[in-house]
Amino acid sequence: MTFREEFKLLLRARYSLIYIPTHEEERLEAVNSRASSRER
Helix, strand or coil: CCHHHHHHHHHHCCCCCCCCCCCCHHHHHHHHHHHHHHHC
């Protein structure tokens, strides 16, 4: 399972907190925005 697939699964499961350690905050914000806008 890729990161994006796992992230989307966690969003669909409505986890209240998802901790993702990263040095690439802008990249993560972009992935988060795309994934959350598709789930609406």
